[in-house]
């Protein structure tokens with residue numbers, strides 16, 4: 001995994017970059033099937049919203065179901081995990097982000113208008129989340145399904161990212177506000193949050 005000069009420049013200037021392919025089509029389909037199977041097996045739980053020490057559930061803010069993905073060498077999800085590990089290394093080497101460990105979350109927005117209100121993934125000085133990377137697992141996503149990720153770069157117009165299979169979005173967690181617009185079909189995303197190397 002290597003970042004292009006364009007990726008690095010976009011990250012520095014705008015705080016994000018987008019790639020239309022991460023794993024490549026055939027591997028992406030295999031991972032997608034594994035993600036789908038995991039969702040169908042049940043076990044995803046309504047996501048919480050943290051306000052200080054309180055964890056609350058409020059589908060008016062956030063309507064997804066989540067689970068955490070751990071390293072699973074030799075499985076399709078393990079392959080994705082490994083891809084994220086390599087991405088973290090590339091971000092550290094190529095963009096000097098100094099990243100350490102990451103958490104990887106599987107999120108399913110069930111459709112029916114589920115969304116996630118505008119937010120940041122980290123606040124300056126309060127968290128060691130440095131970078132967010134999101135990979136989408138939705139084959140056959142159509143504009144009528146809604147569910148775009150809307151990024152709000154600081155000095156430019158909002159940018160919409162349809163959650164199409166194998167698309168990868170990377171942004172600086174403290175810098176980029178974003179939201180998920182209402183989704184009208186089941187929407188699958190895998191999000192990694194990278195912590196600074198100095199994080200506990």
Ligand SMILES: O=C(O)CCC(=O)C(=O)O
Nearest residue numbers: 116121134149180189191
């Ligand atoms: O699924 C997405 O596109 C973004 C989700 C998100 O913002 C989050 O989980 O913090």
Ligand SMILES: [Fe+2]
Nearest residue numbers: 119120121178
């Ligand atoms: Fe987010």
